[in-house]
Amino acid sequence: MPAAPALHRNMRPAQAFVDLATQDLSAVEDGLDLVLRRDQAEDVHALRVALRHLRAVAWAFGPIQPARVKARWKQALRDVADAASDVRDWDVFVTETLAPALADQPGDPVLVALIETVQARRATAREAMVTRLSRYRQAPLPTLHRDLLHLAGRKSRGKLGAFARKRIRKARNRVRALTRTARDGRTDHVHKLRIGNKRLRYAIEALSDVLPKRYRKRLRKQLEARQGELGAVIDASVARRLMAECLGVSTADSITEATANPTPP
CATH class of the missing domain: 1.20.120 (Four Helix Bundle (Hemerythrin (Met), subunit A))
Structure with a gap:
């Protein structure tokens, strides 16, 4: 690579x-x-x-x-x-x-x-x-x-350093809002949180050279740890849906309660 x-x-x-x-x-x-x-x-x-x-x-x-x-x-x-x-x-x-x-x-x-x-x-x-x-x-x-x-x-106007910090703050605020919503345990809400979590993590990785250490180190580690937790919840939900599909039964997957109890980064 x-x-x-x-x-x-x-x-x-x-x-x-x-x-x-x-x-x-x-x-x-x-x-x-x-x-x-x-x-x-x-x-x-x-x-x-x-x-x-x-x-x-x-x-x-x-x-x-x-x-x-x-x-x-x-x-x-x-x-x-x-x-x-x-x-x-x-x-x-x-x-x-x-x-x-x-x-x-x-x-x-x-x-x-x-x-x-x-x-x-x-x-x-x-x-x-x-x-x-x-x-x-x-x-x-x-x-x-x-x-x-x-x-x-x-x-383009401006400098990358200030631009990057502003965008990461925006993504982090979005993840915090999604975290509050996902506390109801709905799988669709947890899924949106997982997507937001990944986007923030990968944006930090891409912009790492110009970000403060608190983003590059502490926040990134928090996001990586949470990603595994959220992934397990969504994978279980998908497995349930696919099992139901194979068995020919219906499932209200969009309202399945998740087991994660996310906390904001």
């Missing part, structure tokens, strides 16, 4: 965005090539992580992007992430739920039959994913590269 672009507090925010987004967009394209070329669960996961990084960078630098560019990036990156989401859900279901259960009860006919059903549904999801992602490789990703070329010559 290439070294992260060097940032400094006095550089223009637009140039920082171009540098960071160029590297992250290349990582997304590399991940996309792997996903289309071979069928490996870790490749799908790596693609989604690369997308999260790029989406966090795009959000962080939203104020310096023209409105049309901002909307195009948001939609394009969301579409690519959505295309891979079903396959990733099935992979996590197998790895975190079914595989451990089968290890405890080797050869159990119910578990074996369930895994066969899951594998068939994952195969169908992968076919749909490949169809969608094959289109995205041609467009809109090349358009995003052109956006970066135009932004590279665009003048």
Whole structure:
């Protein structure tokens, strides 16, 4: 993996965005090539992580992007992430739920039959994913590269140091608000908190060179610890939904109560 672009507090925010987004967009394209070329669960996961990084960078630098560019990036990156989401859900279901259960009860006919059903549904999801992602490789990703070329010559006011601190404060305040909402235990609220938590964490990682130590060290560690906790809650909710799908029963997943009791960072 290439070294992260060097940032400094006095550089223009637009140039920082171009540098960071160029590297992250290349990582997304590399991940996309792997996903289309071979069928490996870790490749799908790596693609989604690369997308999260790029989406966090795009959000962080939203104020310096023209409105049309901002909307195009948001939609394009969301579409690519959505295309891979079903396959990733099935992979996590197998790895975190079914595989451990089968290890405890080797050869159990119910578990074996369930895994066969899951594998068939994952195969169908992968076919749909490949169809969608094959289109995205041609467009809109090349358009995003052109956006970066135009932004590279665009003048932006202010300095990156102050800009970065302001954006991180905004993201942190958003996470605090989401934390208060998620205390009701609703899975959909916990899911939104998890997304906000990831965005703040990845934005801090991207802007680490120009942020105060309290963000780079203490807050980042808090976010990493919470991410695992929130992830376990959401993974359990998704596993419940997929199990119900395999069994042909309905589930009111959107109002399932979570077990997390988040505290604000």
